[in-house]
Amino acid sequence: MKKHLSVILTFAFAVISSPLLAQSSDPLPSWNEGSTKQAIIQFVSEVTDSDSANFVAPADRIATFDNDGTLWSEKPMYFQILFALDQIKAQAADHPEWKTTKPYSLVLNDQLDKLTADDLIQLVLQTHTGVISDEFTAVVKNWINTAKHPVTGAPYTDMLFQPMLELLDFLEDNGFKNFIVSGGGNAFMRAWASDVYNIPSERIIGTQLATEFVNVDGSYQVKRMPGVVVNNDKVEKPLQIYQHIGKRPIASFGNSDGDLQMLQWTTSGPGPRLAMYVHHTDEKREWKYDRESSVGKLDKGLDEAKEKGWLVADMKNDWVQIYPSK
Amino acid sequence: MKKHLSVILTFAFAVISSPLLAQSSDPLPSWNEGSTKQAIIQFVSEVTDSDSANFVAPADRIATFDNDGTLWSEKPMYFQILFALDQIKAQAADHPEWKTTKPYSLVLNDQLDKLTADDLIQLVLQTHTGVISDEFTAVVKNWINTAKHPVTGAPYTDMLFQPMLELLDFLEDNGFKNFIVSGGGNAFMRAWASDVYNIPSERIIGTQLATEFVNVDGSYQVKRMPGVVVNNDKVEKPLQIYQHIGKRPIASFGNSDGDLQMLQWTTSGPGPRLAMYVHHTDEKREWKYDRESSVGKLDKGLDEAKEKGWLVADMKNDWVQIYPSK
Numbered sequence: 001m002k003k004h005l006s007v008i009l010t011f012a013f014a015v016i017s018s019p020l021l022a023q024s025s026d027p028l029p030s031w032n033e034g035s036t037k038q039a040i041i042q043f044v045s046e047v048t049d050s051d052s053a054n055f056v057a058p059a060d061r062i063a064t065f066d067n068d069g070t071l072w073s074e075k076p077m078y079f080q081i082l083f084a085l086d087q088i089k090a091q092a093a094d095h096p097e098w099k100t101t102k103p104y105s106l107v108l109n110d111q112l113d114k115l116t117a118d119d120l121i122q123l124v125l126q127t128h129t130g131v132i133s134d135e136f137t138a139v140v141k142n143w144i145n146t147a148k149h150p151v152t153g154a155p156y157t158d159m160l161f162q163p164m165l166e167l168l169d170f171l172e173d174n175g176f177k178n179f180i181v182s183g184g185g186n187a188f189m190r191a192w193a194s195d196v197y198n199i200p201s202e203r204i205i206g207t208q209l210a211t212e213f214v215n216v217d218g219s220y221q222v223k224r225m226p227g228v229v230v231n232n233d234k235v236e237k238p239l240q241i242y243q244h245i246g247k248r249p250i251a252s253f254g255n256s257d258g259d260l261q262m263l264q265w266t267t268s269g270p271g272p273r274l275a276m277y278v279h280h281t282d283e284k285r286e287w288k289y290d291r292e293s294s295v296g297k298l299d300k301g302l303d304e305a306k307e308k309g310w311l312v313a314d315m316k317n318d319w320v321q322i323y324p325s326k
Numbered sequence: 327m328k329k330h331l332s333v334i335l336t337f338a339f340a341v342i343s344s345p346l347l348a349q350s351s352d353p354l355p356s357w358n359e360g361s362t363k364q365a366i367i368q369f370v371s372e373v374t375d376s377d378s379a380n381f382v383a384p385a386d387r388i389a390t391f392d393n394d395g396t397l398w399s400e401k402p403m404y405f406q407i408l409f410a411l412d413q414i415k416a417q418a419a420d421h422p423e424w425k426t427t428k429p430y431s432l433v434l435n436d437q438l439d440k441l442t443a444d445d446l447i448q449l450v451l452q453t454h455t456g457v458i459s460d461e462f463t464a465v466v467k468n469w470i471n472t473a474k475h476p477v478t479g480a481p482y483t484d485m486l487f488q489p490m491l492e493l494l495d496f497l498e499d500n501g502f503k504n505f506i507v508s509g510g511g512n513a514f515m516r517a518w519a520s521d522v523y524n525i526p527s528e529r530i531i532g533t534q535l536a537t538e539f540v541n542v543d544g545s546y547q548v549k550r551m552p553g554v555v556v557n558n559d560k561v562e563k564p565l566q567i568y569q570h571i572g573k574r575p576i577a578s579f580g581n582s583d584g585d586l587q588m589l590q591w592t593t594s595g596p597g598p599r600l601a602m603y604v605h606h607t608d609e610k611r612e613w614k615y616d617r618e619s620s621v622g623k624l625d626k627g628l629d630e631a632k633e634k635g636w637l638v639a640d641m642k643n644d645w646v647q648i649y650p651s652k
Contacts, residue, residue: 059526133568179528190572200385201572202505202528208569213561213587220590222568229569235539242459242548243534243555244570246516246527261539264546 027170030163030320036276036313040167043274047250048174054272058175062249064241064262065168067182067189067206069255069296070278071197073159075287076151077295080184081120083143085112087127125226128185129209133222140191154323157196162324163313164253164278168197171251179203179249181241183233183258187224205244207232233258238265255280256296260304267308276311277301285322286315353496356489356646362602362639366493369600373576374500380598384501388575390567390588391494393508393515393532395581395622396604397523399485401613402477403621406510407446409469411438413453451552454511455535459548466517480649483522488650489639490579490604494523497577505529505575507567509559509584513550531570533558559584564591581606582622586630593634602637603627611648612641 031037046054047061068074088098088107098104103119106112115123128136149156168178178199182189186206194201210227213220232240238261241249251274252259252266263275277298280289291299305312315322357363373382394400414424414433424430429445432438441449454462475482494504504525508515512532520527536553539546558566564587567575577600578585578592589601603624606615617625631638641648 059520134574177526177528186569187572194385200503202503202570204572211565211568213564213591220564220587220594222564222591238539238546238548239537242537243512244528246513246530248460261546265539265548268546 027173028163028166030166032318032320034318036311036318039311040170040274040276043251043272044170044174044176047272056250056271060247060250061171061174061176062179062245062247063171063176063251064179064181064237064249064253064266065164066237066254066256066259066262067180067184067193069280070253070259071161071164071168071180072156073149073161073286074296075289078184079149079156079159080188081124082150083140083147083188084120084123084127086143086147087139088123091127121228124185125209128188129224129226131224132214132216133187133211133224136187136224137191140188144192157192158326159323160196161278161319162321163319165197165324167253168199172198176251177203179205179241179245181205181232181237181252181262183207183231185209186232205232205240235261237262241265250274252276253278254301256298257301258297260301263301263310264304267310274311275305275308276313277305278313279315281314282316282319282322353499354489354492356492358644358646360644362637362644365637366496366600366602369577369598370496370500370502373598382576382597386573386576387497387500387502388505388571388573389497389502389577390505390507390563390575390579390592391490392580392582392585392588393506393510393519395606396579396585397487397490397494397506398482399475399487399612400622401615404510405475405482405485406514407450408476409466409473409514410446410449410453412469412473413465414449417453447554450511451535454514455550455552457550458540458542459513459537459550462513462550463517466514470518483518484652485649486522487604487645488647489645491523491650493579494525498524502577503529505531505567505571507531507558507563507578507588509533509557511535512558531558531566561587563588567591576600578602579604580627582624583627586627589627589636590630593636600637601631601634602639603631604639605641607640608642608645608648 028037046052047056049055065071068078085107088104092098092108098108103115103122106114107123144156147156148154149159152159171178180189180193180199180203184206186204186208189206190201190204193199193204207228208230210225210229212223212225214223230236230240237259248269249266250272252263253276254263255278267273267275280287282288289296290302354363372378372380373387375381391397394404411433414430418424418434424434429441429448432440470482473482474480475485478485497504506515506519506525510532512530512534515532516527516530519525519530533554534556536551536555538549538551540549556562556566563585574595575592576598578589579602580589581604593599593601606613608614615622616628
C-alpha cells in the first residue's frame with residue numbers, strides 16, 4: 001500500500017487528464033498550475049477511478065476541513081471573537097454597569113490589546129449562552145448579513161478563500177463528503193457555513209458549549225449555557241471526527257498546529273491519503289504569518305508537512321486570487 | 327400555527343392520495359390500514375407539498391429514530407449487551423481468572439439473572455474498549471454476521487422491524503434525512519446500522535465512550551478507552567441532536583420513556599410535527615411490555631402521547647408483519 005502517496009504526488013508535475021473526473025474544464029481555476037494543484041487533481045483522479053488500485057468507494061470519500069485560516073481569513077483575530085465584540089457593543093445599552101466593569105469596559109473603550117485569554121472566554125460565553133438555541137442562530141445570521149470586517153471593511157463572507165471554495169466543489173462533484181472540523185463553535189458556524197460552503201448542518205463539527213433542556217411555559221427548548229463541553233482543537237479534532245462521523249477521512253485540510261493531529265490521523269490510514277496545509281504567505285493580498293503567530297500558529301505542522309511530504313499551499317504562489325470576485 | 331398537527335392527523339381516517347408523494351403504490355405495505363398509517367402518509371404528503379401551508383424545505387426534513395425497541399427488538403435485553411456477553415465468552419480462553427472472578431464468572435456460568443447494572447457496565451467497557459477503533463469495528467462486524475439471538479435463534483438483523491424499514495425508506499424517498507438517535511454505542515451501531523438502514527455513518531448518534539489519540543510505532547490511531555462520555559438517553563437525546571445536527575427534527579420515533587424528551591423537543595417547534603411511539607403489544611409475534619418493563623419502559627411517554635395526540639403504533643394491530651420476510 002502506498003501509505004504516503006502524497007510524497008509521490010507532490011512531485012507529480014505532469015498534467016493529468018482523466019476522463020473520470022467530473023469536470024472537463026479546469027476544476028480549480030483560481031489555483032496556479034504547479035505541483036500543489038496537480039497533486040490534488042491526481043489524488044481525486046485516482047480515488048474516483050474504479051480501475052485504479054487506489055479507488056475509494058464514495059461512502060469512504062470523507063474530506064475534513066478546518067475553517068478559520070483554511071476556508072476564510074482569521075486576522076486580526078478569529079471572526080467569532082469579532083462577533084462576540086460586536087455583540088458586547090450591541091448589548092451595552094442594556095448593561096450600563098459594563099462601562100466600568102472589565103473586561104466589558106475594555107471592549108467598549110476599544111482597548112482590545114488589554115484583553116487576556118480568560119477575558120475572551122468570558123466575552124464569548126456572555127454573548128453565546130443564556131439564550132434558547134433558535135434565538136442564538138437568529139443573532140448570528142443577522143450579524144453575518146450585516147457586520148463588516150474591521151480591517152478590510154468587507155462583509156465576512158467576502159473573505160472566504162476562492163481557491164478553497166473551488167476545492168470544496170471539486171471534491172463534492174467527485175463524490176466526496178466534505179466536513180468542517182473547526183475550533184469555532186458548532187452553532188456559530190452552522191448559522192452561515194452551511195449556506196456558503198454548501199455543506200449540510202450535520203457535517204459541521206465544532207467546539208461545543210454546554211446546553212440544558214428547559215421547559216418554557218410548556219414548550220421544550222434547548223438552552224445554551226456557559227461552559228465549554230468540547231474544545232475542538234488539536235487532539236480533539238481526530239477524536240471528534242471519530243465520535244461524529246465514525247470514519248477516518250482520506251483527505252484533510254488545515255492551516256495551523258491545531259490541525260496537526262487531524263492530518264496525522266488522516267494520513268495514518270491505509271490506501272491513498274491527502275493532507276494539505278494552507279500557508280499564509282501573502283502579506284499584500286491577505287496576511288503573512290506562521291511559526292510566531294498568536295492566531296493560526298503553524299510551526300510543528302510545517303516541519304511535519306515537509307518531513308512527510310504533505311502538500312503546502314503557498315497562498316502567494318499557488319493562488320491566482322484569494323477572495324471571491326464581486 | 328398548528329403546533330399539534332398530529333392531534334388532528336390522528337383522526338384523519340380518509341385515504342389521502344397526493345400526486346406529490348414519491349410512491350404511487352402503497353409505500354407502507356406492512357402497515358394495516360388505519361389512523362396511524364394514514365396520519366404518517368398525511369404528514370409526509372403535507373410537508374412535501376409546496377402548495378401546502380405546512381410545506382417544509384428538504385434541508386429541514388429531519389427525522390430522528392431511536393434504535394432499540396423502535397427499529398429492532400430489545401428483549402430479553404439490549405442486543406448490545408448480548409454482544410458484550412458473547413465477547414466475554416469468546417475472550418474467556420485468554421482470561422482463565424474469569425472463571426472465578428465476578429462478574430465474568432456469572433456470564434461463563436450462565437447466571438445472567440445475577441448480573442447487576444454495574445456489572446453490565448463493567449462487561450460493556452471490558453468488551454468495547456482498550457482497542458484501536460478499526461479493530462473494534464471489525465469485531466462488531468464479525469459478530470453481527472455470525473451471532474444468533476438467544477430466544478429466536480435468528481441472526482440479529484432478521485429482527486429488524488419491517489414496517490419501520492418501510493417508514494425509513496418512505497421518508498428518505500420524500501427528501502427526509504433520517505438519523506438514528508440511540509442509547510446504543512455510536513461505534514457499535516455504525517458497524518452494521520449504516521448498511522441495514524441505508525443511513526450514512528455521520529447520521530448515527532449514540533452513546534459515546536472515551537477515546538484517546540495514540541501513536542503506535544509512528545502511526546496515529548484513535549484508541550477506545552474505558553469511560554462513558556455521553557450517555558445518549560432521555561434529556562441527552564435532544565441535547566445531542568442539537569450538538570450533532572444543529573436542527574430540531576420535524577419527526578421523531580421512539581418506544582420508551584428514554585425517548586420522551588426527543589419527542590417533546592420535536593413537537594415544540596413551529597409548523598407540522600410528527601411524534602410516534604412504537605408500542606410493544608404483540609406477545610405472540612414479538613414481546614408485550616410497557617409500563618413495568620425493565621428494558622424499554624414506556625410509562626410517562628404513553629400518558630404524554632395520549633394527552634398530546636402523538637401517534638402510538640400498536641404492533642399487534644397496526645403491523646401486518648413484524649420482521650422482514652426471508
